[in-house]
Amino acid sequence: MRILVILDPLAGIKTYKDTTYSMMVAAEARGHEIHVCEQREIALDGGRVVARLRRLHLTDATGGALDWYRLDPEAVAPLAAFDAVLMRKDPPFDMEYVYSTYLLELAQRQGARVFNDPRAIRDHNEKFSISEFPEFTAPMIVTRDPVRLREFVVEQGEAVFKLLDGMGGASIFRARSDDPNLSVIIETLNRFGERTVMAQGFLPEIAQGDKRVLLIGGQVVPYCLARIPKAGEARGNLAAGGTGVARELSARDRAIGEALAPVLAARGLLLVGLDVIGECITEINVTSPTCFQEIRQQTGFDVATLFVEALERATGAASGS
The missing domain is CATH 3.30.470.20 (ATP-grasp fold, B domain)
Known part of the structure; x- marks a missing residue:
């Protein structure tokens, strides 16, 4: 199986903990080819969605070496030429990310197999999508109304505020109904009614x-x-x-x-x-879920191989093909 991985710059990958790295290690161990490119290297050119890419060879699969890969010379190829395309670009989920999903969706229509599905990524805001499953959520509201945000905190006694496009715990605020900074928190996030905010009941x-x-x-x-x-x-x-x-x-x-x-x-x-x-x-x-390596290191459970096996089933490929 030939796999194209769309990822952040290789130089910034921390191999001892990076989930995408563990995926590539597991895929190569099962006989698959790994090719890589960055988000900026995908384009619509001549009517085809193509990528400027390089084949990657692992020179160290332990996660401890600085020089852990070797790259073949750069090439340009349509995404449909690969058995699987993995979108592993980390958030933020900004407009450039949205534009990439448009390109990937077109690539699908041209025969590419993209994981996760680009339309599904667009349709599942990582904060808001929990609203589809209220039986499993804490009390919550999503609104631009600063008055309603304050009322919610009073109702719950304590709440957590977050922006729908936040990541990595950034711009998350915890506030009590008697918090003297409650108005400032709401103003900072909500911008006086200009920005949508999610509030969830605080979970101790x-x-x-x-x-x-x-x-x-x-x-x-x-x-x-x-x-x-x-x-x-x-x-x-x-x-x-x-x-x-x-x-x-x-x-x-x-x-x-x-x-x-x-x-x-x-x-x-x-x-x-x-x-x-x-x-x-x-x-x-749904954008770039992590934690594979931490689970494997502490329990021995090989999450990355489980993922590659699921990828093989999804594409109809076999190990070593």
Whole structure:
């Protein structure tokens, strides 16, 4: 199988923890070819969606070497020439990302197999998409009305505010109804009614971790990674200083995963990362879900190989083809 991976610059990849790196290691171990390009190297040219790319050869699969890859000379090829195209560009999900989904969607019509499905990525805002599954969520509202945001905090006693295009725990605020900074928080995020904000009832179980539950090919990975907030923090995101602790899924984690997995897989979302706090889902990550390596390192469960096997099934390819 020939796989094209659209990813961030190779020089910035931290091989000891990067999920995309672990995918490439697992794919090459199963006999597949890896080709890479950056988001900016995809184009519509001559009526075809093409990429300026290079074949990648792993020279170190341990995650410890600085010089861990070798690249063949640059080439240009249509995306439809590959058995699978993996969109692994990290957020932010900005307009450039949206434009890339347009290109990838056109590439699909030209015969490419893209994972995750670009239309599904566009349709599943990672914050708002939980609204489809209210039986698994904490109380929440999404609004531009600053008065309603304040009322919600009063109703709940304590709430978390976030922007719909936020990432990595950025611009997340926790506020109580008696917080003297409540007005400032709302004004900062909402810009006096100019920007849409999500508010969720505060979940004190965040102290035990913000759990990343992975869904792969409609299956639930049996381990999650609980991101434990550092002292004085209410955010468990690893990017915000949280510590990752791998755990077996609780009964509730599994119930949430098993309810959502077939629905999301049917929409072309091969890999999904659910964020679960306590018994509630707080986000559905579809752009570039992570935590493969932390789970493998702490439990021995090989998430990356499970992913490549699911990719093989989705494309009808066999190991070593």
